[in-house]
Structure formats: C-alpha cells, structure tokens
Amino acid sequence: MRVLLVEDDAMIGDSVKLALRQEGFAVDWVQDGEAGLAAATQVGGPGEGACYDLVLLDLGLPRRSGLDVLRTLRARGVSTPVLILTARDAVADRVAGLNAGADDYLVKPFDLQELAARMHALARRAEGRAEPVLSYGAISLNPATREVTQNGEPVHLSAREFSLLSALMARPGKVWSVAQLQERLYSWDDEVGSNTVEVYIHALRKKFGAALIRNIRGVGYVVPRLEEEPGD
Ligand code: CA
Secondary structure, three states: OOEEEEEEOOOHHHHHHHHHHHHHEEEEEEEEEHHHHHHOOOEEOOOOOOOOOOOEEEEEOOOHHHHHHHHHHHHHHOOOOOOEEEEEOHHHHHHHHHHOOEEEEEEEOOOOOHHHHHHHHHHHHHOOOOOOOEEEEOOEEEEOEEEEOOOOEOOOHHHHHHHHHHHHHOOOOOOOOOOHHHHHOOOEEEEEEEEOHHHHHHHHHHOOOOOOOOOOOOOOEEHHHHHHHHOO
C-alpha cells in the first residue's frame, strides 16, 4: 500500500515512516501543506485514480493548514481516504476534519500499532470489503498480520512479494501496468531495479502456480476474476 504522510514534526514523521515501512507500507513523507496538496493530487497514470491509497494528514502544518489541504482535495474530487493526525486534543478540530471529508483521526501521541490497524481498516473500506482477510480460491492473505496461506498451509513471502500479491488480490480482474505496481511497492527514496516487478511476479508464480497471475502482453498483470477460469 502506498501512503502519503504529511507531517511537519521531524521526530513524529521519522518514527511513523520507519514503523510503517516495517509494516510493509510504501511511505512518502512531505513536511508542509503545499507539498502535501501537490503530492495528494498526483494521479497514478492515464485514466487512473490518485497515486496514493491513503493520506495521513497532520492538521497544524506550515504553508497550508491540514484542514485546508483536506477541503481542497475533496473540492477537487480526490476521494483518497484521509486519516487526520492531530496534536490538538480539541473536539472542534476533529469535528471540522471529519466534516471536511476525513475518514478517521488519531490524537497524538498515538500508538503505532493502532495507526497501522486503522490504516488497514480504511483500506479495506475503500476496497469495499468488510472481511479483514483477502481470499482468492485456496489463497488467504491477511494484510494486518501479514500471514498468507494456501489450502490452510502457511506460505512465506518477502515483504515486497506480500505487497505485490495484496495489491493484485485486492482487485481481481484489474490489469496493472508494471509502473502502477511499482508505485504501489516503492516510495520516493527506494531504489528500483528495471525488472524488479517481473522478478517478484516470477517468485509468486513459483509459489502459487503460474495461473494465479496472468500476463497481458504489452499491458501488464492481472489476477483473473474467479468466475473466469484461471486457465493457461
Ligand atoms: Ca504539526
């Protein structure tokens, strides 16, 4: 999951980014409201929605307040889930944030485990799922615990393999370009090799069988809808 963190406090920003990376999130961090707005309105590609799956937004920010960023995003039709991070333990701020289109909030100082759990819940809701575990045929994947099983047997995946499989499994039938998958996996400061996504796809096919991820030549990759026969 690709996440935008908008936070001007260096200590909080550092610790949140580090903790979320360890949880397998790809995190881009900006430190003022203008940069936050610019990044959050970026799109993932032609005809695609927002580049981020989730925005973590501080309210007290230099150059443009978090509330203003949020209102502007929603006014521009950006529907990315937004979780407000606020040091101000004032009910009025949280109410204003929720009314301006935020999906959830946490009051600082917050527990990083709770933050990750709320992020998973928001992602689930954005994907239209109530069930916390992603299932596809015999494969089950739990984004919160990062456990994967096939026919009930645990399957070990690297962090990147896990991120890739969860993006693909969350939207069966959606064809992803390599560039779109890269965006889901890597933040700005990660080094990305030229055929990295292909290497992970190859590893996943070895572990689950080649039918799981179909290559649409010249377009990208898809986990086929289950109604269709996975076939070839
Ligand atoms: Ca702040």
